[in-house]
Amino acid sequence: MANRVLIVDDDPAIRKLLEKVMQSNDLSCTLAENGATALTMLKNHTFDIVLLDISLGDMEGFEIIQHMRAQGITTPVMVISGRNEDFDSLYGLSLGADDYITKPFRPVVVGAKVKAILRRNKQLEEEQKTVIERGEFTLDTTTMRFYKNGEEIILSYKESALFSMFLHHPNQIFTKDMIYEQIWGTDVAVDDNAIMVYINRLRGKIEDDSKKPTHIVTVRGIGYRFIP
Structure with missing residues (x-):
């Protein structure tokens, strides 16, 4: 079964681009255009990784990371944001994001980083099995x-x-x-x-x-x- 990716971005062009990149890496995608939709998806479904923008219109992506970690959801999060200040990346990582990439991004790099995170997470889960x-x-x-x-x-x-x-x-x-x-x-x-x-x-x-x-x-x- 293909790994499932939740793509959260309020820009439809970015959502479509990320969807194509993930599909080219044999990953299954679910798209969310705002924070509220993303939170509903996370409540009702399980994903293997979340690709998350910070500026979502109805809320900041940081709030989604906080919600996930507070609920014990350990799904890896890759932030993909147009905000390139050191504070934003450091803050996102401190909340529990696994990587922070700024826009514009190279699709091939995003695909490679996602696959690397999925491999590491799978290995960690395997090592934690009793x-x-x-x-x-x-x-x-x-x-x-x-x-x-x-x-x-x-x-x-x-x-x-x-x-x-x-x-x-x-x-x-x-x-x-x-x-x-x-x-x-x-x-x-x-x-x-x-x-x-x-x-x-x-x-x-x-x-x-x-x-x-x-x-x-x-x-x-x-x-x-x-x-x-």
Whole structure:
């Protein structure tokens, strides 16, 4: 499902331009021409990001940010405003805006910034989950207990740290240096054999056949990848 964007601006030309930019990035748009309409939309619908002008005629965009944050709505907000004073940008960011762009803007830059904010927000939401599910594997982050098809997998401290890293980042390739930093710390010298030992131990506990692993696979010359 496409991410949903709420575009709030009293200028119909700007609304149309932003709508085209968002649609070109495969994002679904809802348009609001004033603050009152935006507040109604935010009350009745969920969005993944809000693109917000400050001067809206019936109210200032700052009021919308204040309302959202007071109501516990954590949806990212990108302010796109013709007001380019430092005070305005600093004030907007202090209220909880995630970015502040001044008009006129480059459409390609706005599109890239929106996608970057959405990626960061998705990653943050993923990290804050108490239960992470990856295929047949489950991690309860509050207890650091691991399960495969509902049956608990008993892991050592280092095995738990290693498997947690993989579960949080499925399909990502981890080099040996990256694993050093994540599991042992950057100031600790660990040889390749130590990593191989823990990878093999983990495979022995999660793979159907540790000699023919299908979940923790070796990327030759680079490192390892977890495939759910």
